[in-house]
Amino acid sequence: MFTEFLQFLLSGVTVGATYALVGVGFSIIYNASQVINFAQGEFVMLGGMMAWFLFERAGLPMPAAVPLAIAGTVLVGLALEKFAIEPARNASIVTLIIITIGASIFLRGGAQLVWGRDFHALPALSGDAPIDLSGVAVNPQSLWVMGCTVVVVILLHWFFSRTMTGRAMRAVAFNMLAAQLAGVNNRLILMFSFGLSAALGALAGVLIAPITLTYPDVGIMLGLKGFCAAILGGLGYPYGAIVGGLIVGISEAMTAGYVSSAYKDAVAFVIILMTLFFMPNGLFGRRGIERV
Amino acid sequence: MNRFMRLATPRYGGMLGLAAIIAVLPAFLPNSFYFDVVILVGLNAIVCIGLNLLVGYAGQISLGHAGFFGLGAYASAILTGNYGWPPVLALLAGAAGTGLLAFAVARPIMKLRGHYLAMGTLGLGIIISIVLTQEVDLTGGPDGMPVSGFSVLGWEPSGVLVWYWIVGGLLLLTVWLALNIVESPVGRALRAVHGSEAAAQTMGVDVVHYKVLVFVVSAVLASIAGSVFVHYIGFVTPSEAGFVHSIELITMVVLGGLASIYGAVVGAAILTTLPQLLTALHDYEMLGFGAIMMGVMIFMPKGLVPTVARLIRDRVR
Numbered sequence: 376m377f378t379e380f381l382q383f384l385l386s387g388v389t390v391g392a393t394y395a396l397v398g399v400g401f402s403i404i405y406n407a408s409q410v411i412n413f414a415q416g417e418f419v420m421l422g423g424m425m426a427w428f429l430f431e432r433a434g435l436p437m438p439a440a441v442p443l444a445i446a447g448t449v450l451v452g453l454a455l456e457k458f459a460i461e462p463a464r465n466a467s468i469v470t471l472i473i474i475t476i477g478a479s480i481f482l483r484g485g486a487q488l489v490w491g492r493d494f495h496a497l498p499a500l501s502g503d504a505p506i507d508l509s510g511v512a513v514n515p516q517s518l519w520v521m522g523c524t525v526v527v528v529i530l531l532h533w534f535f536s537r538t539m540t541g542r543a544m545r546a547v548a549f550n551m552l553a554a555q556l557a558g559v560n561n562r563l564i565l566m567f568s569f570g571l572s573a574a575l576g577a578l579a580g581v582l583i584a585p586i587t588l589t590y591p592d593v594g595i596m597l598g599l600k601g602f603c604a605a606i607l608g609g610l611g612y613p614y615g616a617i618v619g620g621l622i623v624g625i626s627e628a629m630t631a632g633y634v635s636s637a638y639k640d641a642v643a644f645v646i647i648l649m650t651l652f653f654m655p656n657g658l659f660g661r662r663g664i665e666r667v
Numbered sequence: 668m669n670r671f672m673r674l675a676t677p678r679y680g681g682m683l684g685l686a687a688i689i690a691v692l693p694a695f696l697p698n699s700f701y702f703d704v705v706i707l708v709g710l711n712a713i714v715c716i717g718l719n720l721l722v723g724y725a726g727q728i729s730l731g732h733a734g735f736f737g738l739g740a741y742a743s744a745i746l747t748g749n750y751g752w753p754p755v756l757a758l759l760a761g762a763a764g765t766g767l768l769a770f771a772v773a774r775p776i777m778k779l780r781g782h783y784l785a786m787g788t789l790g791l792g793i794i795i796s797i798v799l800t801q802e803v804d805l806t807g808g809p810d811g812m813p814v815s816g817f818s819v820l821g822w823e824p825s826g827v828l829v830w831y832w833i834v835g836g837l838l839l840l841t842v843w844l845a846l847n848i849v850e851s852p853v854g855r856a857l858r859a860v861h862g863s864e865a866a867a868q869t870m871g872v873d874v875v876h877y878k879v880l881v882f883v884v885s886a887v888l889a890s891i892a893g894s895v896f897v898h899y900i901g902f903v904t905p906s907e908a909g910f911v912h913s914i915e916l917i918t919m920v921v922l923g924g925l926a927s928i929y930g931a932v933v934g935a936a937i938l939t940t941l942p943q944l945l946t947a948l949h950d951y952e953m954l955g956f957g958a959i960m961m962g963v964m965i966f967m968p969k970g971l972v973p974t975v976a977r978l979i980r981d982r983v984r
Contacts (some may be wrong), residue, residue, distance in 0.1 A: 411782050459961050468781065468969035469728055473921045476914055477960030484953025599789070599910070606786040642795040644790035651787050652775040 378510040389517040389586070391624020392524035392557045393419075396579035397601025398608065398616030399531070400572035406548030406611050407568035410471045413655065414455060414479040416598015418576025421448045421482065423589030424490050426581045437500065444629075445577040451482070452573025456566055459542040479594070486591040497584040520582045528617060535613070540567065548611060596640065603643045607650055609660025616639060619656065622646065681929055682842060689835040693828065702827035706899060708939045709834035710892045713841045715919045715931035720845060722917065723926035724854065725881045727777065731792020732889050732916050737908020738765045739890030740897045741799055741806055744814045749805075754817045762887050769886035777878040788859030789910070796908040814897045815934030819932030827906050830899050837895065838932070841888060845928050848884070857881055857951040861926075894976065922963055924970030933972050 395417055404412045426443035429435045435443070437478045458514050463471060484516040500519050505512040535541040546554035547564050555561050580589065580599070584599065589595065601616075603623050608615025695701050718732050742761025746752040752760070772791060776937060779787045799806050806812060818821055824830055848854055856877045859867035868874050897903040906912065922935020941959065945952045967974040 405782070411785065439766065459965065463965045464816075466964070467923055469722065469917075469925065470964050470968045472728075472785065473918055474961050474964045477957045477964065478920065479957070480953055481957025481961065484951070484955075484957055488950050488954060569977050587901070595910070599793070602786060602791075606783060612780055627869055637801045639792050644797075647786060648790045651779055651783055655779050655783060658784070 379632070383628045385511060385513060385517060387628030389520045389624070390583075390620060390627065391621040393597065393615040394519050394594025394600045395581045395618070396524060396527065396570075396575045397597060398604030398620045399613045400575045401602055401605035402611055402613045402616045403544070403568050403575075404572050405605070405611075407565045408460065409468070410460060410475065410567075411600065411602070412455075412572065413472060413475040414482060415480040415572065415576055415601055416594030416596070417479045417486075418448050418452060418573045418594070419580035419597045419601075420486060420585070420589065420591060420594035421451055421535075422577025422580025423497060423584035423593065424486055424495070424591070425577075427495045427584065427589055428490060430497065431495070436629075437498075443582050444581055445574050448450055448580075448620060449570045449573045449578035452569040452576075453566060457570035460565070460569070460579035461562070466642045483594070490591070494588045494589060494590045495584075496583070496588050499585040501543075501590070502524075503585070510577075514586070516582070517587045520586075523578065524617075525608050527578065531613060538565075543616045544568065579643050600643050603647045607638045607647055608656055609657030612657075612659050613658040615657065675872050682839065682846070685842060685929070686839055686840070686983075689839065693775070693831060699827045701959040701977055704940055704943055706827065706834050708936045709831075709838045710896050710899075711939050712838055712932040712935035713834075713892040713921060714839050714889045714916055715923070716845045716877040717885035718916055719923075719928065720848060720857070721881050721885040722920055723924075724849060724861060725878060727779075727878060727882070728788065728917070729882075729885070729913075730785050730789035730910075730917060731795070731913050732788075732885065733791035733910070733912035734764050734891065735769065735794035735889035736888040736893040736896075736912065737795060737799055737905065737914075738768070738908050739893030739904045741893075742762045742890070744812055744897050744903045745805060747815050748812065753821055754815075754894075755819055755900060761889045761894050765890035766883050766887045767881045769904045773879040773882045774875065776886050777875065777882060780961060788930065789901055791914070792908070792913045793885040793910055797908065799908050799926065800905040806905070812901055814900070817895075817898035834895065834899075837891075842928055842932070847879075853877065853880070856981065871961055914970070918960060922960070922970055924972035927972045930970055930972035936969070937971070964981065 396622050397419060400418065401411065404415075414515055419499065422444050425447045430437060431442035452504055453460075455478055456476075459474055460471070463474055466474070467473050484508070499514075499516040501515045503514065505514055506518075506522055507513075511569075532657050533541075543554065543559045545565055546559055547559065547561060551561060580594075583597075600623055601620070604620035605616045607619030607622060608617070623646065625640050626646055630636075630642045654660075674712070676978035685838025692705065693702075696705065714732065714736055718729060721729055739758070739761045742764060743754065743757045746760060747754050776784070776787045776791065778924050800809050802808075816825070818824075824833060849857075856867070856872045859870065859872050860874050860877055864874050893907065919934035919938045920931055921934070922938060923932065941956065942952070945955050947957050964973070
């Protein structure tokens with residue numbers, strides 16, 4: 376009974392950690408530009424697909440394939456910012472949303488063209504023989520997902536509180552104009568944010584690919600769930616997105632385990648609607664004040 | 668304003684122009700494939716006009732409108748198929764039910780702003796599509812279900828030409844309705860809400876009331892279009908209610924031009940025909956579609972119709 380619960384919890388935290396990484400990416404780009412990047416899920420897809428391609432097809436060893444896949448996705452993120460977001464800087468929010476949706480269709484189309492429509496399996500980083508922990512079967516890949524997420528969170532915390540770039544990013548998020556007056560290069564920060572988000576997405580993609588398989592459309596749902604995580608935690612609060620991702624992941628696993636696996640995908644959205652009905656700015660978001 | 672000037676206003680001139688296009692278009696459509704595409708354009712345009720009232724005029728984004736389209740579609744499919752209701756009654760019941768649901772969720776949803784609203788409507792749409800997919804006994808599940816033809820008092824429309832006139836008539840009716848809403852005090856109130864909710868409220872506009880109203884109107888239009896769609900196609904699948912369809916609809920609205928009734932029609936026409944043209948590209952179809960979407964929005968952030976209208980106006984001056 377209790378081991379069963381732990382088993383569900385474990386799979387929930389694993390998936391939740393992925394959602395958290397994607398959600399943090401949403402928040403970082405939002406902070407730098409007020410843009411919701413609907414192509415965020417495609418970064419996850421690209422990370423997984425590139426790693427699979429470099430490892431299986433190009434025959435590179437895993438320690439080389441993974442960093443290269445992440446680097447490749449970062450390049451795509453930077454290109455997206457340079458050629459699609461930057462030229463439309465002054466467009467309305469809705470227009471920017473449509474541009475990023477266009478980008479996500481473009482990237483999915485590109486992935487289909489290059490790698491085909493099939494499902495691909497990336498081998499797990501350290502085998503897939505489950506480790507038995509007093510009755511709970513732990514997939515080694517789950518440990519990788521959780522471990523990497525914890526490391527990323529610690530690194531991000533250090534980056535945002537200790538480094539000049541990280542603090543400049545927080546300044547831009549707080550007040551773009553004031554940051555600019557204080558000498559922060561907004562365009563560079565925006566560029567950097569897209570790169571960082573792409574890296575986080577790609578990392579999530581590489582880590583989850585051995586568990587969920589990877590295919591051109593894998594990013595749609597992962598991206599939406601990551602968006603749920605970001606909104607649930609309060610948009611623009613990277614730490615909130617982490618909590619949001621874990622909540623979404625765990626409740627999904629519990630629903631699939633105890634209630635109905637058919638409605639697993641609906642859980643995230645039911646939670647988000649219920650939360651927004653009572654807390655319109657997410658769990659940790661502050662009330663926005665509108666200037667008339 | 669003299670009679671000649673009136674023709675230049677969207678209300679008279681535009682409707683006359685649209686009616687003329689609808690009237691002469693059949694002469695230029697060589698076969699039923701083209702009719703089929705044009706009928707789908709008309710149905711999408713009806714949804715988009717409603718959606719544009721919400722997004723373009725009232726400034727409230729919705730990423731879940733396909734959910735309402737799907738509810739109308741399945742209401743017609745299930746009520747006529749499983750319960751033997753007459754199609755007209757099923758259509759009206761679907762519209763009323765969708766309107767009620769929209770009304771019930773409108774107050775909490777319309778409280779949300781910006782990206783939170785985008786998430787809320789997106790979530791609503793996805794929940795609707797998941798329910799339609801999973802309730803297999805009622806909806807046929809992911810495979811969908813067949814739908815009987817339409818009939819009014821024993822008359823059954825058949826053939827693409829008849830459907831063409833039905834959809835064309837409905838489209839004109841929707842345009843007329845939307846233009847009336849836009850040019851009425853309600854339309855002014857919606858624009859005030861778009862400009863600034865706090866300012867509108869201070870001026871005595873009941874912001875919540877108008878937002879709820881336009882949300883319900885747009886949902887009901889989507890539901891009706893959904894009902895007509897399934898009777899025309901004769902089949903329904905949950906993808907009609909899905910996220911991708913919602914995105915297609917909002918893209919039509921933004922591409923054609925926000926706060927432009929005819930922009931919604933143009934957007935629907937372009938995005939419905941574009942995939943047909945792009946099939947010639949085979950594997951490059953999605954790539955091309957995404958690139959066109961990005962390109963148009965980057966270079967014409969206000970959408971096609973407002974941008975072209977401005978160009979023409981500047982040229983005339």
